[in-house]
Structures are given as structure tokens and as C-alpha cells.
Amino acid sequence: MFINISELISTPSKTENFTVPVNMEVYEWQGEHFPFREKGELVLNLSNAGVRKVHLEGHWKGSLGIPCDRCLKEVLVPFHVDLDEMIDLSSERQEDLADDSYVVENSIDTDALINHEILIRFPMKILCREDCKGICPKCGKDLNHGECGCDRVSPDPRMAAIQDIFKNFKEV
Ligand SMILES: [Zn+2]
Ligand SMILES: [Zn+2]
Structure with a gap:
């Protein structure tokens, strides 16, 4: 108006x-x-x-x-x-x-x-609760409702690549 x-x-x-x-x-x-x-x-x-x-x-x-x-x-x-x-x-x-x-x-x-x-x-950060666990980057499950069972140790492909390098290094 x-x-x-x-x-x-x-x-x-x-x-x-x-x-x-x-x-x-x-x-x-x-x-x-x-x-x-x-x-x-x-x-x-x-x-x-x-x-x-x-x-x-x-x-x-x-x-x-x-x-x-x-x-x-x-x-x-x-x-x-x-x-x-x-x-x-x-x-x-x-x-x-x-x-x-x-x-x-x-x-x-x-x-x-x-x-x-x-x-x-406008708030910089929005959280539904302070300790919100977020969603699983692999399967998309809301982790506040329990574990999904995915292996999330290396969700980032770049991290996975680095881990492969270490693995290869050990094998040599
Ligand atoms: Zn949340
Ligand atoms: Zn998952």
C-alpha cells in the first residue's frame, strides 16, 4: 500500500x-x-x-x-x-x-x-534446534529421526581420493 x-x-x-x-x-x-x-x-x-x-x-x-x-x-x-x-x-x-x-x-x-x-x-543462521544433526549427504535421511546406516566417513569425493592415495602408499 x-x-x-x-x-x-x-x-x-x-x-x-x-x-x-x-x-x-x-x-x-x-x-x-x-x-x-x-x-x-x-x-x-x-x-x-x-x-x-x-x-x-x-x-x-x-x-x-x-x-x-x-x-x-x-x-x-x-x-x-x-x-x-x-x-x-x-x-x-x-x-x-x-x-x-x-x-x-x-x-x-x-x-x-x-x-x-x-x-x-534477517538472521545469518537458521537452525531448527542448536544440535540439529542435519540430513545424510548420501541418502538424504533426516538424521534427527535416527541413523540411516550409511557410511559417511568420506562423503566428500576429494577426501575419498586422498584416502585412496594413502592406501596405495601403504601397499608399496
Ligand atoms: Zn534442522
Ligand atoms: Zn544415509
Whole structure:
């Protein structure tokens, strides 16, 4: 949704409140898609803060389903966003506007705002549990559900090649 702030930036002491839904089904990052599992409404309080300046306060809570780095099982990852930002559209700052990617012309793109806030909070590592055993690289079984019986001592073919060299060396 786009919130037009033309009036806000030009009317001293004007304040407006908004409660807007999130219209996205997935969060997209580096070609991967993560579904929203919970998406609360974005609550925004906008107030004029001087010539072509708007003070933005608000909050949003939601969660994404992100696969565990080791076993690929989906993990529910919550995001709690508290906003307290100054949108400055005064002429001196026009060049810096690239930072505020969610401000387009004189409007706030609320989905872009949520995307931006998720991006800066996106966890580096996702594990379904600290000691997740992952999946067997040979048969694909989820090792959290028990052993599969595969010989995983040398899952890497390069390691296998090195072991062969040692074997040959011993035979000489
Ligand atoms: Zn896992
Ligand atoms: Zn296996």
C-alpha cells in the first residue's frame, strides 16, 4: 500500500495514524522465497516535523517460515519491528533518498518498508534446534529421526581420493 504524505510534509503539526495490512505472501531475498506465516498489521503514526520532514513511528510483528540450514525443516522466525525514523524530503537531502527505498515520490510504500526492516533483521543462521544433526549427504535421511546406516566417513569425493592415495602408499 502507498500512503501519500504530500499533505503531511506541508502542514505544520499535522499528524495521521494508519493501520495497514501486509499485502505480500512471501519475502524474497537473493532469489529465495520465504512465506509469511503470520503478518500483523503495520501500525504507523506520521507527524509533520518541519519543512518537508515527517517523523515516522510505528510497529509491526510477523513471522516467516525459513528452512533450517542443516535439515531444511521449516523454522518459524519472528520479526518484531519498532520504527522511529525521520523522513527528510527537503531539497538538500534529495540525493540521499536512495537510502529511504520505501519513500517513492511523496508516498510511503508500506510493503517496501516491511521488506527493508526484515532485510536488516534477517538472521545469518537458521537452525531448527542448536544440535540439529542435519540430513545424510548420501541418502538424504533426516538424521534427527535416527541413523540411516550409511557410511559417511568420506562423503566428500576429494577426501575419498586422498584416502585412496594413502592406501596405495601403504601397499608399496
Ligand atoms: Zn534442522
Ligand atoms: Zn544415509
